[in-house]
Amino acid sequence: MAIKAVRGVHDILPADAPRWQRVEAVAREVFEAYGYKEIRPPIFERTELFARGIGEVTDIVQKEMYTFEDRTGESLTLRPEATASVLRAYVEHGLHVQPKPVRLYTIGPMFRYERPQAGRYRQFHQLNLEALGEVHPALDAEVIAVLMELFGRLGLADRLTLSLNSIGDGACRPAYRENLVAYLRQNAGELCGECRARTERNPLRVLDCKQPGCQPTLEKAPSILDWLCQGCAQHFSRVRDYLDAMDLAYRVTPRLVRGFDYYVRTTFELLTGELGAQNAVAGGGRYDGLVQLLEGPPDPGIGFAVGMERVVLLLPAAPAEAVPLALLIPLGEAALVRLLSVARGVRSRGLAVELGYGARKLRNELDRANRLKVPYVVIVGDGELQKGEALIRDMGSGAQRPVPLDRLEEALMAMKSGEPR
Ligand SMILES: [Zn+2]
Ligand SMILES: [Zn+2]
CATH class of the missing domain: 3.30.930.10 (Bira Bifunctional Protein; Domain 2)
Structure with a gap:
């Protein structure tokens, strides 16, 4: 177990x-x-x-x-x-x-x-x-x-x-306490066991009792404010x-x-x-x-x-948890090596992104992106690497646009401050 x-x-x-x-x-x-x-x-x-x-x-x-x-x-x-x-x-x-x-x-x-x-x-x-x-x-x-x-x-x-x-x-307080104890002892028959025990041990706490049966007696107890x-x-x-x-x-x-x-x-x-x-x-x-x-x-x-x-x-339930801006999806080892440094760059500037590890199929990574609720994914496969670019896909509209790889970090930072999904 x-x-x-x-x-x-x-x-x-x-x-x-x-x-x-x-x-x-x-x-x-x-x-x-x-x-x-x-x-x-x-x-x-x-x-x-x-x-x-x-x-x-x-x-x-x-x-x-x-x-x-x-x-x-x-x-x-x-x-x-x-x-x-x-x-x-x-x-x-x-x-x-x-x-x-x-x-x-x-x-x-x-x-x-x-x-x-x-x-x-x-x-x-x-x-x-x-x-x-x-x-x-x-x-x-x-x-x-x-x-x-x-x-x-x-x-x-x-x-x-x-x-x-x-x-x-x-x-x-001592004089009040004495007066209170005398009252509580006189009315012990109307009080619960805890109240009777507290009367001797810590009489002021008797006034705290929440038992309904004790309330009429406690309401009539002497008030500290008069003392x-x-x-x-x-x-x-x-x-x-x-x-x-x-x-x-x-x-x-x-x-x-x-x-x-x-x-x-x-x-x-x-x-x-x-x-x-x-x-x-x-x-x-x-x-x-x-x-x-x-x-x-x-x-x-x-x-x-x-x-x-x-x-x-x-408090009301917390608003939805903060979601990363994008999932970076490298398709293969070479793309992973490239995106690792982009991810590190934007994260060090305070932008939250998620990163795939290059081993999964695109379909699986897109599924993960949906579950993460990220507004964007960035896809880099062998074809993109050869052209020196990355594909940014808007997960809402499905629209894609290429961005030069060496400007990807800046593009992500601009998206952070820019357009909502
Ligand atoms: Zn005083
Ligand atoms: Zn009581």
Whole structure:
């Protein structure tokens, strides 16, 4: 039996690659217009980085990491998210001495051992953006603006809803948390098993539960927004003012808590109604204190991650793949030798052509040309070689014209910029 790909991973095939390339190209363009620079951390790190950076009690660290020992017995983990790695690099390379905010982005695969289901993979891909060293609420609004600009340029903004929340900070969240736990314990009978387990382990995440039976109870749960301290309430209201000033629409969603321990104050998600339960296409928030937790300077930060698989699913099918301009058909070895150098010449000037190898019959090569959908073929047999010319055939009309062999390269280049088929 042939070896197959591992469960829960997927190949991005040539027919799908243009959509991925488009997302990446648009992301780079938008991020760089806002001053973000690319960073490419490795895809594995010491396990303790994620345990510390994401939080020991999160589902990710407890259940979903690909952790292994290398040959020296050191515990390593394939990154389940990018922020911890980016911040580790930020501290390790002293990037914090640069003018603040330091703006970084990265694009690449992440790894989580989750139950495979539609649209969820064990190796998945994210765009990640982080802005470090600035607490001003205008930065929160600006980071959200980057996200909306990205989806606007991809033509998807109208199909997404921005959810916005503040989850408070060390000053106000503990009291809210206590109040929430008391409420959840009181109503434990109305909640699912996962909710009851999370009540003790990570109570804010209970608010994330999607079970229909839990909704009436969770809708009546105390709201974090009623518990924000003055600093957090003010920060949140200014973020909203700045979003309003930029005409960015959002829905305040007090139950939006996100899956990471490290978030404080602003959190946000971009949601779609088109992908079933996998409705978050992007999410992020502020994580003041995380850099310090990783033994860096007391630099605040805010960022987001975009799930690329989900974005690609929302994009229309890629336009037809690019087709080479012509198939060069040498009939025999001498013609092949001549056309090899013509092909090399035009390819080095950026023109895509296909080349036969001289061994097949003309009929077979024309059949190949049809399957490649090339607009032209160039035929060179012994007769043409003797006359020093090549025949260019328009595959649409069937019309043929001879071109001197020593001007073939220029003729092909002219056809590239010239007449459509
Ligand atoms: Zn539940
Ligand atoms: Zn607060």
